[in-house]
Amino acid sequence: EAVAAYRARMSERLREVLGSGDDERARAEIALFAAKSDxxxxxxxxxxxxxxxxxxxxxxxxxxxxxxxxxxxxxxxxxxxxxxxxxxxxxxxxxxxxxxxxxxxxxxxxxx
CATH class of the missing domain: 1.20.58 (Methane Monooxygenase Hydroxylase; Chain G, domain 1)
Structure with a gap:
């Protein structure tokens, strides 16, 4: 349940970042998430x-x-x-x- 909610929040955040056309920002967001959750x-x-x-x-x-x-x-x-x-x-x-x-x-x- 918590994973599904987190996935939904992360998906929404990625849509916002990717929708902005800023690939560098998207990479930075993904790297930050990976570092924080590892x-x-x-x-x-x-x-x-x-x-x-x-x-x-x-x-x-x-x-x-x-x-x-x-x-x-x-x-x-x-x-x-x-x-x-x-x-x-x-x-x-x-x-x-x-x-x-x-x-x-x-x-x-x-x-x-």
Whole structure:
């Protein structure tokens, strides 16, 4: 539903831009949309941070500061995902992710 609504808005916007005969502006609009909506990089970094969390936990020893730093990085990526969310469902998922990361940070505070 959100995708269909977004598609309709984007189609209308493209019709306006293309109807103006300004091909350069149309290319710029498409490039801007692609850059704003591409979350592959954030998802890759989230995966890498989660792999590092697993590695740190598996290693044992003093891990609190490292885990706190990783939680901050996870939160940064979640914020970026939320800001790029094109639909309500993605925004809700990003919010849930942020809540889970906050719970992890609370637990990390108890680890030395």
């Amino acid at each position: 979350v592959d990089e954030e998802l890759t970094r989230l995966g890498a941070h989660l792999d590092e969390v697993e590695r740190v936990l598996g290693k044992g020893g003093a891990a609190g500061k490292r885990l706190d730093f990783l939680a901050q990085e996870l939160n940064r990526e979640a914020n970026t995902l939320a800001s790029k969310a094109a639909g309500l469902k993605i925004a809700d998922c990003a919010l849930e992710l942020k809540l889970l990361i906050e719970q992890v940070r609370e637990q990390v505070q108890n680890i030395e």
